[in-house]
Amino acid sequence: MKGLPSLERAVVVLSRFPGVGPKSARRMVHHLLRRGHGETGELIEALEGVRDRIRGCACCHNLAEEDSGAGEILCWICEDPLRDRSRLCVVEEPSDLLAIEKAGLFKGMYHVLGGRLSPLDGVGPDALNLASLESRLAGEGFAELIVATNSTVEGEATAHFVARLAEPFVPCITRLAHGLPMGGELEYIDESTLYQAIVGRRNFKI
């Protein structure tokens, strides 16, 4: 709308969020304007916190928050002396790490690749955190490497790349199981998941 360039600019920038179209971006800006300056100020402060205090962990590339603002920082997992330092779980993104943490079973260490191999988008091995992964594999003596990339074509390709990289260093390399989601009904599961669930079937303990 002519006459409101600042509003239009905010709509454009908010529309970049995945799943937020121009219509909902506009609704968001009007919501802020209805709520008044305090609400917008709180959002600005929160975003400044994200921009200024969230960093990549110097060891595993997970998200980490710095209190001081100076030098390299470690994430809460790398800093935790109670974690099992014999197992390493490789994930694509910090959000994948958080999902695994939420499941609550795995108590080892992580390495965040920062994406997946995608030659068509120009994402080769150099664009991912693979050099630091290799030096960790060579130096930290892991007993098991769990390759927890996504079940997509690119995630699988990345998993194979990581597994080959790790082979000289780690005796046991595993991959997350495929199968039915808990509570999932066969009727609604896609066929490739069902195929993997049948391939991976296990003895029924009775």
Place this chain on the structure above:
Amino acid sequence: MKGLPSLERAVVVLSRFPGVGPKSARRMVHHLLRRGHGETGELIEALEGVRDRIRGCACCHNLAEEDSGAGEILCWICEDPLRDRSRLCVVEEPSDLLAIEKAGLFKGMYHVLGGRLSPLDGVGPDALNLASLESRLAGEGFAELIVATNSTVEGEATAHFVARLAEPFVPCITRLAHGLPMGGELEYIDESTLYQAIVGRRNFKI
């Protein structure tokens, strides 16, 4: 997640947007972190623009953008010498005004109430821009007042309040027509809309 208070804070604040739950707020923050500091900085700047430059129009309470930063400002409609100053359209929110402008037919002036009467939520006449409406009605000599509040119970009550307020000043007071949306199929229209469409039926010009 412990260890990332800035991220959690941003999730909380973003979750306040209507239609944005904690899950999508989290996805938004991770999107920003993936895109890097520049993207978050652009969003912060855009929000600062909204907070610091968007004001209420001193005449009609529409949104207006100030270039200078000093004193009272008028919106692009109140400033436009080509608008028809004999007609006034009363709406609840600036977003309603923008919707009517997009329709492109109305070329008169507006008055934005800043909400609707809602006694249960403590929104009485004093909370809306009704005093300034009355002084405009008394002073500007409008030929027609279009009451374009929403078709909700509260919007209708507000419309009646505005119409009674305007009666001494304006010869012609109108309300937007109810009826079938363009392209709407009878089967899918709610019954009260259909009722209003039948009540308001017009001669078929053949």
